[in-house]
Amino acid sequence: AQGEKQPDDYVYFNRSTADFSAEAVPKAKAAQLKLEHFYKLAVDAAVERNTRRVELERKLAADTTLSDERKQRQLQALGKKESTFLRLRRTKLGLDDFRTVKVIGKGAFGAVRLVQKLDTGKIYALKSLDKGEMLKRDQLAHVRAERDVLAESNSPWVVQLFYSFQDTSFLYLVMEFLPGGDLMTMLIKYDTFSEDVTRFYMAECVLAIEAVHKMGFIHRDIKPDNILIDKEGHIKLSDFGLSTGFHKQHDSAYYQRLLDSANGNQQTSAPSRNSVMVNPIHLTMTSKDQIATWKANRRKLAYSTVGTPDYIAPEIFLMQGYSNECDWWSLGAIMFECLVGYPPFCSENTHETYKKILDWQNHLMFPDDIHLSRDSEEMIRGLITGQNVRFTVDQIKNHSFFYGVEWDAIREIDAPFVPHLRSITDTSYFPTEDLENEPDQPTGGEGSGNKDLAFLGYTFKRFNIGDRAH
Amino acid sequence: AVYAPPAQPKLFLSSPFCDAALVKGSLKTLVALPKYIDVMEWVALNMFDFYNNVNTFYGAIAERCTSKNCPTMTAGDQLVYTWVDANHKHVKLPAATYIDFVFTWIQNLLEDQSIFPTKAGLPFPPGFPATCKHMYRQLLRVFAHIYQAHFEDMLNLRIEPHLNSLFAHYLSFGAEFDVLDKKELKGSPSSPTGIGYLYDKWKDMGRLD
Ligand SMILES: Nc1ncnc2c1ncn2[C@@H]1O[C@H](COP(=O)(O)OP(=O)(O)OP(=O)(O)O)[C@@H](O)[C@H]1O
Numbered sequence: 001a002q003g004e005k006q007p008d009d010y011v012y013f014n015r016s017t018a019d020f021s022a023e024a025v026p027k028a029k030a031a032q033l034k035l036e037h038f039y040k041l042a043v044d045a046a047v048e049r050n051t052r053r054v055e056l057e058r059k060l061a062a063d064t065t066l067s068d069e070r071k072q073r074q075l076q077a078l079g080k081k082e083s084t085f086l087r088l089r090r091t092k093l094g095l096d097d098f099r100t101v102k103v104i105g106k107g108a109f110g111a112v113r114l115v116q117k118l119d120t121g122k123i124y125a126l127k128s129l130d131k132g133e134m135l136k137r138d139q140l141a142h143v144r145a146e147r148d149v150l151a152e153s154n155s156p157w158v159v160q161l162f163y164s165f166q167d168t169s170f171l172y173l174v175m176e177f178l179p180g181g182d183l184m185t186m187l188i189k190y191d192t193f194s195e196d197v198t199r200f201y202m203a204e205c206v207l208a209i210e211a212v213h214k215m216g217f218i219h220r221d222i223k224p225d226n227i228l229i230d231k232e233g234h235i236k237l238s239d240f241g242l243s244t245g246f247h248k249q250h251d252s253a254y255y256q257r258l259l260d261s262a263n264g265n266q267q268t269s270a271p272s273r274n275s276v277m278v279n280p281i282h283l284t285m286t287s288k289d290q291i292a293t294w295k296a297n298r299r300k301l302a303y304s305t306v307g308t309p310d311y312i313a314p315e316i317f318l319m320q321g322y323s324n325e326c327d328w329w330s331l332g333a334i335m336f337e338c339l340v341g342y343p344p345f346c347s348e349n350t351h352e353t354y355k356k357i358l359d360w361q362n363h364l365m366f367p368d369d370i371h372l373s374r375d376s377e378e379m380i381r382g383l384i385t386g387q388n389v390r391f392t393v394d395q396i397k398n399h400s401f402f403y404g405v406e407w408d409a410i411r412e413i414d415a416p417f418v419p420h421l422r423s424i425t426d427t428s429y430f431p432t433e434d435l436e437n438e439p440d441q442p443t444g445g446e447g448s449g450n451k452d453l454a455f456l457g458y459t460f461k462r463f464n465i466g467d468r469a470h
Numbered sequence: 471a472v473y474a475p476p477a478q479p480k481l482f483l484s485s486p487f488c489d490a491a492l493v494k495g496s497l498k499t500l501v502a503l504p505k506y507i508d509v510m511e512w513v514a515l516n517m518f519d520f521y522n523n524v525n526t527f528y529g530a531i532a533e534r535c536t537s538k539n540c541p542t543m544t545a546g547d548q549l550v551y552t553w554v555d556a557n558h559k560h561v562k563l564p565a566a567t568y569i570d571f572v573f574t575w576i577q578n579l580l581e582d583q584s585i586f587p588t589k590a591g592l593p594f595p596p597g598f599p600a601t602c603k604h605m606y607r608q609l610l611r612v613f614a615h616i617y618q619a620h621f622e623d624m625l626n627l628r629i630e631p632h633l634n635s636l637f638a639h640y641l642s643f644g645a646e647f648d649v650l651d652k653k654e655l656k657g658s659p660s661s662p663t664g665i666g667y668l669y670d671k672w673k674d675m676g677r678l679d
Contacts, residue, residue, distance in 0.1 A: 017627065035526070078506055086507070090518045
């Protein structure tokens, strides 16, 4: 090197991996990443620990009513909690630490089970995700997103994550159990809600979505299956970024093809100058039949890896960039379903649904036989509309549909349906008869071999400073 | 071409490799016992993490640590560690076997609820500090062998900054909690360890503070 003088002990070494096997290089890379991850976490943990201590010390210093001895005891108590947390980090949680009470749900990558932690007796919902399937379908980023949202959040609107761990085949999320089931099950049961009931769920969803956005996340896959009901009947959002069948299954090329065919269609049906405009009649099922088919298949669709596109905003399919607004579209579709009984673009197959969503201007129709108030219709039309003119969160909250909603207190008021629970493991709000064939323990995972690195950073243990469930 | 006459100091003692590091800044902040926290839990977690990290690193070069390349557990030009077998006899083992014994032994300790308790309420045994000291010494030997015999492998795989930081962290931790035995670290004047020189060098550079 010119100019700069190298130290006397400077040596040159020609690096080469010629002497190594093919596995050595990725293994070394893995070691590197693992260590980087380790130090990043170690530093974060130290900073957080420090913050907790300094906060408590400051709070105690400002408190003139407590005796020094009591203050000392509070600091010792914090130390004890922190120590327990350190111990937890050495604890390898595994499936053996939980007993399955019942399978309560099913998703694209595995089942959701009601479980009991053996040493503490606490009840949780355990979601298992098949690693092999996820790798195959390129869903990693999404799982990371889910874990991250759940891990970071302390929001009452988001399902709490307590632990996550993994074995060679599965990733596991240990979450709080919400015994009230989900909004999909409720809609299947009640068909439609009154406007008052709809207003309640919509208002809670507005706050929940707003909370997620404030954390810097976009949900992108809000649908009734992901709106869970807690034991008081209030809602929480789950399932972040695991938008089933949304990425690989329907990759951009697929959307492009769809789009092309949609454009093509428009061209052939574009009226030539002399033609008389007629509404084409399609010899397909009547809309009543269509709705019946859709309803019959609703739960199956929720269990399938394809998932339901019914609530996804068009800009997401278009791959032209999207932002927070896409979640408000989904809310509009859910609101429509709550009042009308089926989502606005439901069709006998998902392909048709995509097409309708992309061409929503011509497909958003309010049925004649169902009366909607002007406010409701206006709200829905303000949500199911172009990205740029869609209602903002403030417009939504201030809209006359929500007149009378006390936004700051809604979680404290009585919910319209409060689950009647006989025990902490009551699963009567889950359609478990559909899941009887699901094994108690996850099986059949292919394993991910040395791709485990892809799942680095998945293991998580919540530090609970408060005395919340745990 | 390697420009390093054999008689020269080791690669790991020479620039730029000796200075390579993943973690910059004061290691003491990472090592020090956080206020109000139980020292046993802190040491236990650190030993647990060190073991896992060393294991990962050794795993990366294990294919080069064969009984042909490393017929003994070398740690310096003149220093070979022996394993004390069930009959209290000192035996020379291929480095890979020696290290395998160390890892197996530590793994068993870490999984033993009476030594490294993880269940709520279980206490640490009175002999816990002594056990940690013993573990620390054996892991130090693994480091010593990696530096002595596999540093070039680390260079070829470009993971020496990571190894250095892990080892510096290890040394800093050992000094802080009095599990680092200087005699063990440096070997004897007639058969010094390679890492003993590294320790001195880093200490002078302030890397261990
Ligand atoms: N914390 C929970 N408490 C109670 N029930 C839950 C909980 N999490 C999920 N469930 C039930 O399991 C069902 C499936 O869970 P979820 O939607 O999170 O997973 P998923 O369907 O795999 O996700 P995806 O949308 O990617 O397919 C939910 O609709 C709900 O009925």
